[in-house]
Amino acid sequence: MKKLAIAAAVIAVGAGAYVLTSKEDNAVSANEMLQYIPADTLLFSGQLTPFPLEDYLYSMPMGLNSKASLEQLEQAGPFSTEQERFFVSLYKSYLTSFENPDLFLKTFGFPSQIESYTYTLGALPVFKIQVENEAAIWALLDKASEESGLVHKAESIKGLEYRAYPLIAEDETIDMVFAQQDGWLTITLNTSFNQASLLETALGLTKVDNPISDTNVIENITSTHGFLQDSISFVNHVELVKGLTSSDGNMLAKQLTKLVEMDGTQSDPFAEFKTPECKAEFGAIAANWPKTVMGLTSFSVDRKQTNFDAKVVIESNNQVILGALTKMRGFIPGFAQNLNDNVASVGIGLNVMQLAPALTEIWQDLQTPSYQCEALAQMQYGLSEQNPAMLGMMTGMANGVQGVSASIIDFTLTDENGEPGFKQLDSLIALSANDPDMLLNMVKPFVPQLANVELTKNGDAVDVTPYLMLPPELGVTAKMAVKDQHIVIYSGEKGEALANQLNDEQVVANGLTAMSLDCQKLLTPVLKLIEDSGEPIPEEISALKDYDMRMQFTFDVTDKGLAISTKANSKAK
Structure with a gap:
């Protein structure tokens, strides 16, 4: 009609x-x-x-x-x-x-x-x-x-x-x-x-x-x-x-x-x-x-810059689902929540040990009560065939994992003989766990490249560049170490310094996901590489050279519902 x-x-x-x-x-x-x-x-x-x-x-x-x-x-x-x-x-x-x-x-x-x-x-x-x-x-x-x-x-x-x-x-x-x-x-x-x-x-x-x-x-x-x-x-x-x-x-x-x-x-x-x-x-x-609901927790603006912290919350009174999602929260280190210092960062906080039990609680809650409304009953029937308990078998090897995070701290690019690569790369990948030594030993039989890697907590780092099979033309040297409760792979002096800071961070449940990006830090090395090559900068890229903005997105669960937060800082040129 x-x-x-x-x-x-x-x-x-x-x-x-x-x-x-x-x-x-x-x-x-x-x-x-x-x-x-x-x-x-x-x-x-x-x-x-x-x-x-x-x-x-x-x-x-x-x-x-x-x-x-x-x-x-x-x-x-x-x-x-x-x-x-x-x-x-x-x-x-x-x-x-x-x-x-x-x-x-x-x-x-x-x-x-x-x-x-x-x-x-x-x-x-x-x-x-x-x-x-x-x-x-x-x-x-x-x-x-x-x-x-x-x-x-x-x-x-x-x-x-x-x-x-x-x-x-x-x-x-x-x-x-x-x-x-x-x-x-x-x-x-x-x-x-x-x-x-x-x-x-x-x-x-x-x-x-x-x-x-x-x-x-x-x-x-x-x-x-x-x-x-x-x-x-x-x-x-x-x-x-x-x-x-x-x-x-x-x-x-x-x-x-x-x-x-x-x-x-x-x-x-x-x-x-x-x-x-x-x-x-x-x-x-x-x-x-x-x-x-949507709103701001802070905001300031003048002709030089704008700062705001906004939040979207899907309100919920379902304490069973909110409680289950809360159990899944893991650890996101400070560097993955930093708006200003890094080029880009991402962090996933996830208590793997709680993943299967929490999803099972949600699955059971969605099937209670048994709906009489036909449309809802059909949805419920389809859901009943997707038992998440099997995840327990799949995640058993990763028990104790609390999160994984990565950051590009700084980089410059080079173009040698037509082969693009990194002149310098400072980066860090961190796997946070209750017992990183046990986790590493469990993984070794399934990753032959790591069989000969011997790490001690807070000991010397090991060069793992050959094991990662990175193309030599990339110009990246990677080292692996255990920093307190974190298995880290890093490159560059700034990557090492950031890895060392993890010694001071206690692994606690503090979130689900976090992402941040500095647009200008990301684009500046790319623009310099093009300029050094003598090639004209494409107009659509050149237009972004003054795009001076930093953004951060997080997703988490609270007792009020599911919360998506956006923090941003932009500066005029």
């Missing part, structure tokens, strides 16, 4: 938001915009206090090559429909202005400090952002219309004029709506099958009956996860499930029910999820995993 397919597509719309450090404790209670956002919104992303957009743009590394992106965009064509050409034109305007902060703000009419909100009214997405120059928005849209041939309809509702650009114009119609009022730009959709009152609400002409401002949702998220209050985002799993498994449980459910009634030619495609069993069982799952 066409209308229901359209509605399902709209539900999938997602959005992000800018974020900023906290300035006022009452950012939520004093925010009038929240009175227009329903408490049952499927998603929410709100910049609750002004974000310093201009300073942020100046602090970002201008390594994005707009010219190359524009060329790729042209090669992706031809764009046959007016709608495609319309959005391509808007994207071109973005690309051609982004590298110049002043031009970007002028092109889009944005103020130097800005607020924005994204949310849904049932299935209908709404995006609001502050603008300083309304004429700039209309000029931008006029340019896209002229280049694409997509003509808008001038409409009004309750005295507010807006533009409607047709996205679908068949039996049913969907228009993208642009409206400006009191310094705010609203972008939303209007269809032939929604009520006019819904558009009034989306455009901020009518407040909702049950606004998010009357709840403690945002305050609870910030206090539970330690987020700054100025910018919060979330996806509400409970409301999404309620909308699909009920007829009138929330705004989404009522809209879908109305669509079925309007069509009258087919049965409800979500009927199988609306049985009492499915409604109860899907509801219980959603209650155990209620929301995915």
